[in-house]
Amino acid sequence: MTTLRYTPRPRRRVAIIGSAVVAAAALAVVLSGCGAGGTASSSGKKSLTVLVEAGGHGELQPIADAYKKDTGTTVKFVELPYDGLYNRVNSELSTGSVSFDVAALDAVWLPAFKDGLTSMNSFYTDEVKSDNFPAVVQEAKIGDTYVGVPAFANSEIVYYRTDLFNDAANQAEFKKEFGYGLKAPTTWQQYSDIAKFFTKDGMYGTGLPGAVETQYLSTLSQAGEKDMVLNSAGTGSTLGDAASLTALNYYTSLVKYAPSGTASADWNAVQNQFYQGKTAMMQFWAHAFRQVPKDSKVYGKIGVAALPAGPGGIAGVPGPYYLSIPKATKNQTAAMDFVKYAYDHQSLSANTSLGLVARISVLNEFKGKPGYDAYGPMIETLSAPATISRPANAKWQNIVNDVLVPMIQKAVVPGADNAALLKAAAQQVDSIVGK
Numbered sequence: 001m002t003t004l005r006y007t008p009r010p011r012r013r014v015a016i017i018g019s020a021v022v023a024a025a026a027l028a029v030v031l032s033g034c035g036a037g038g039t040a041s042s043s044g045k046k047s048l049t050v051l052v053e054a055g056g057h058g059e060l061q062p063i064a065d066a067y068k069k070d071t072g073t074t075v076k077f078v079e080l081p082y083d084g085l086y087n088r089v090n091s092e093l094s095t096g097s098v099s100f101d102v103a104a105l106d107a108v109w110l111p112a113f114k115d116g117l118t119s120m121n122s123f124y125t126d127e128v129k130s131d132n133f134p135a136v137v138q139e140a141k142i143g144d145t146y147v148g149v150p151a152f153a154n155s156e157i158v159y160y161r162t163d164l165f166n167d168a169a170n171q172a173e174f175k176k177e178f179g180y181g182l183k184a185p186t187t188w189q190q191y192s193d194i195a196k197f198f199t200k201d202g203m204y205g206t207g208l209p210g211a212v213e214t215q216y217l218s219t220l221s222q223a224g225e226k227d228m229v230l231n232s233a234g235t236g237s238t239l240g241d242a243a244s245l246t247a248l249n250y251y252t253s254l255v256k257y258a259p260s261g262t263a264s265a266d267w268n269a270v271q272n273q274f275y276q277g278k279t280a281m282m283q284f285w286a287h288a289f290r291q292v293p294k295d296s297k298v299y300g301k302i303g304v305a306a307l308p309a310g311p312g313g314i315a316g317v318p319g320p321y322y323l324s325i326p327k328a329t330k331n332q333t334a335a336m337d338f339v340k341y342a343y344d345h346q347s348l349s350a351n352t353s354l355g356l357v358a359r360i361s362v363l364n365e366f367k368g369k370p371g372y373d374a375y376g377p378m379i380e381t382l383s384a385p386a387t388i389s390r391p392a393n394a395k396w397q398n399i400v401n402d403v404l405v406p407m408i409q410k411a412v413v414p415g416a417d418n419a420a421l422l423k424a425a426a427q428q429v430d431s432i433v434g435k
Contacts, residue, residue: 047074048331048338049100053085056104056321059152059356062348067341075338082106089113098328101335107139107320110147111394117147118325118332123340131359133382135318135389142392148322149339150358152349155316156218156307157377158191159274159289160184160281163301164198173197184305188222188250191281191308195257198280207270207282208251208258210412213404215283216251217317221386223247224312229399229429230391237429240422246311248411248418255412263409274298283307285319287354289374304373306380315386320358395432403428 052060057079064075078100080088086109092098093116105113124146129137132150140148164170165182174182178193185191195205209215217228225243230236238244255262259273267284274282277297292299307316323342325335347362349355355372357363360379367375381387390396407425411418 046072046331046334047076048102048334049076049078050338051078051080051085051089051100051103053082053104053106053321054079055354055356056151058352058354059349060104060342062352063342063345066345066348067338070341071337073334073338093117093326093328096328098326101325101329101331102338103324103326104151104321105148105324107148107318107322108390108396110139110322110324111142111392111396113324114142114145114147116326116328118327118336120146120149120324120339123149123343128343131361133318133358133360133387135382135387136320136358139318139320139389139392140322148324149343151321151323151342152346152354152356153321153358153382154285154287154319154356155378155381156215156283157286157316157374157381158185158281158305158307159284160194160303160305161277161298161301162303163298164280165303170197184303185281185308186305187308188310192250192253192257195254195281199257203277204259204273204279205257205281206254207265207273207279207284208254208262208412209265209267209270210255210262210409211264211266211269211405213400213408214317214319216247216404216408217390218283218307218315219251219310220244220247221315221317221388222307222310222312223250224310224386226388228388228390229404230393230433234391234393235433237426237433239426239429240419243312244422245419248422250310251408252411252416252418255414262412286374286378287356290353290355290371304377306377306384313386314381314384315388316381316384318382318387318389393433398432399429402432 050060057077060077064077068074089103089105089109090112092100093113120140124137133153136150136153140146140150165184171182174197177197182194185194198205220228220243223243223246225238225247227238229239231238259278270282271284271288273279274284275293275296275298289302289304292302306314308314323339325332325339329335346357346359347365349357350362350366350372360383363375363379366372367379403425407421410416411421
């Protein structure tokens with residue numbers, strides 16, 4: 001089974017794969033000598049160069065096509081793999097000699113790149129802020145400066161098997177065992193009960209990605225954490241507090257309802273387990289609803305819902321990308337014009353294979369239409385008061401790679417001491433941020 005995947009998370013994300021990657025590599029070579037940003041085309045019309053990761057190209061191409069039609073300006077995309085995009089931007093910003101005018105950047109990169117990016121403060125009017133989720137607006141701001149404009153966002157949501165949930169025998173048996181009706185879970189307890197109920201006869205209730213950190217971070221916010229992993233000053237860790245232990249205890253309690261190998265399971269594994277009919281539920285990124293393969297055992301049998309509420313309520317981790325402009329480009333005015341155009345015409349991205357957008361008004365415009373079932377749960381999750389953004393810290397990725405993921409992988413092993421793991425993780429985080 002061949003599937004297209006895109007998960008907006010660093011390093012462990014599963015990107016779109018296939019011939020487009022080969023083509024992107026060739027395109028990158030061709031454009032690498034284009035100098036400082038865009039150039040004048042043979043027809044005399046302006047061109048802009050935009051760096052993107054694989055998934056971002058698909059979301060932005062319809063906008064680029066419309067922009068060329070409306071303005072005569074050609075947008076040339078340089079498509080790179082995730083790590084390659086980071087390295088390219090990092091290298092060019094550090095030298096001050098850039099080959100691009102705009103880049104679509106993961107939110108977690110902004111703190112590292114902030115000094116080389118143009119301020120977008122004038123863009124963030126009250127109208128813009130009100131049309132974007134608070135956490136998405138917050139992640140764009142590093143210190144006192146906004147350094148990116150939301151291009152698209154994502155969130156984990158709950159996926160569940162409607163054929164199993166709507167089965168009369170399952171409904172009767174579930175109500176007899178748990179005392180309430182079988183339906184999409186809205187709380188931790190319901191999610192756990194349903195996962196337990198469907199773990200039988202060679203099937204499992206839920207997938208659980210122990211090799212990535214995001215689902216634990218969502219659980220952390222659902223537990224009521226106000227400062228994700230780092231304190232508000234960024235000088236030390238909040239791991240080891242009551243919310244982090246509550247979250248880790250709940251997260252690891254689901255291991256017994258998931259397929260074996262949780263410690264090594266990444267997003268790819270969890271997604272394939274669900275598509276192959278091995279699990280009744282999964283928590284996964286909203287874009288995947290539009291990409292279920294037709295040869296999957298669950299095709300046409302999937303319902304979606306917001307992430308479940310813990311003690312702190314419903315919460316998720318935003319997965320936004322931003323359009324940012326390097327200070328070193330000579331095409332500041334043209335680059336800003338394209339960024340504003342992309343924001344104003346974001347609805348064009350809703351019609352792509354991923355269907356990722358950031359603006360609340362655009363999500364509401366398509367919500368309820370066939371194929372856009374995930375938009376409602378995404379809105380509910382990202383607009384929830386308990387949803388908070390990841391820390392604006394240049395060392396965040398080090399914390400993820402060196403502390404969070406290893407901690408989770410140890411925690412999902414039966415008999416693990418979660419309190420001790422959190423204490424050790426907090427000490428590691430403190431060391432990384434220099435406390």
